[in-house]
Amino acid sequence: MSLEITVHEQSCRGCELCIDICPTKVFALDEEKRLCTVVHGEDCIACLSCSYICPSGAISHRDFHLVKNFYRDEEFCKKMEKFL
Amino acid sequence: METTRNQRLALQDAMVFLGAIASGTEQAIGESASSISYLAGVNLGKKLSLGVPRTGDIEEALAATREVLKKNDYLWLFEPFKTHDQEAVVLEAEEGAQVMLVFRDCMIRQSLFRFGHSQKGSLCNMMYGFFAGALQNIMGRESSLEIIHAGENACYKKLVVKNA
Numbered sequence: 001m002s003l004e005i006t007v008h009e010q011s012c013r014g015c016e017l018c019i020d021i022c023p024t025k026v027f028a029l030d031e032e033k034r035l036c037t038v039v040h041g042e043d044c045i046a047c048l049s050c051s052y053i054c055p056s057g058a059i060s061h062r063d064f065h066l067v068k069n070f071y072r073d074e075e076f077c078k079k080m081e082k083f084l
Numbered sequence: 085m086e087t088t089r090n091q092r093l094a095l096q097d098a099m100v101f102l103g104a105i106a107s108g109t110e111q112a113i114g115e116s117a118s119s120i121s122y123l124a125g126v127n128l129g130k131k132l133s134l135g136v137p138r139t140g141d142i143e144e145a146l147a148a149t150r151e152v153l154k155k156n157d158y159l160w161l162f163e164p165f166k167t168h169d170q171e172a173v174v175l176e177a178e179e180g181a182q183v184m185l186v187f188r189d190c191m192i193r194q195s196l197f198r199f200g201h202s203q204k205g206s207l208c209n210m211m212y213g214f215f216a217g218a219l220q221n222i223m224g225r226e227s228s229l230e231i232i233h234a235g236e237n238a239c240y241k242k243l244v245v246k247n248a
Contacts (some may be wrong), residue, residue, distance in 0.1 A: 023240045047235025
């Protein structure tokens with residue numbers, strides 16, 4: 001799985017919230033365009049905080065591991081039997 | 085089908101209960117709630133890692149810890165992570181050896197989100213305790229697990245295994 005992260009230029013307003021929240025410094029501000037850009041996509045851990053915080057929904061991820069909603073997962077519910 | 089449905093309902097009840105206890109304890113006794121959860125985690129880590137062969141190698145110890153969690157069906161799997169500018173996964177710092185860890189599937193995060201509790205609270209400290217207990221058994225060394233970032237889909241933490 002090779003994660004891809006994209007900032008859609010037409011949606012980005014350059015508010016820098018993604019730059020502030022990213023723990024691995026994936027983004028930087030393109031001073032000329034006044035837009036946030038991906039500079040180290042390989043460092044993205046897919047926490048998705050940037051996607052959630054972006055006011056214009058400009059950030060999208062592809063090919064990443066989405067966490068299991070384990071309370072909906074039948075296999076996991078079966079495994080939990082010993083704890084309940 | 086009915087059994088699975090009942091198990092699922094029981095699991096949801098257990099999650100509500102767990103979240104409510106953590107949130108209530110934090111409100112009632114403040115920061116001590118984190119210490120209590122930490123100690124519960126230490127006990128769990130020590131108990132589950134009993135019999136795991138000792139090693140002085142951090143990466144081996146982490147693999148063994150991961151195996152312990154997996155074997156016990158704990159949804160707390162993690163992976164060591166290094167950024168593009170980091171020379172190695174394990175970095176030697178003044179306080180000890182440092183490894184960044186990414187936690188993806190996490191039953192605590194799921195419980196907190198499901199019922200609207202905030203992250204980085206006492207339940208997250210249970211994970212810190214778990215690592216401290218497990219690494220004490222496996223490596224014979226003290227450790228700390230600092231939450232650098234608690235995200236919606238993954239958390240980023242710094243593990244420091246203190247110098248002996």
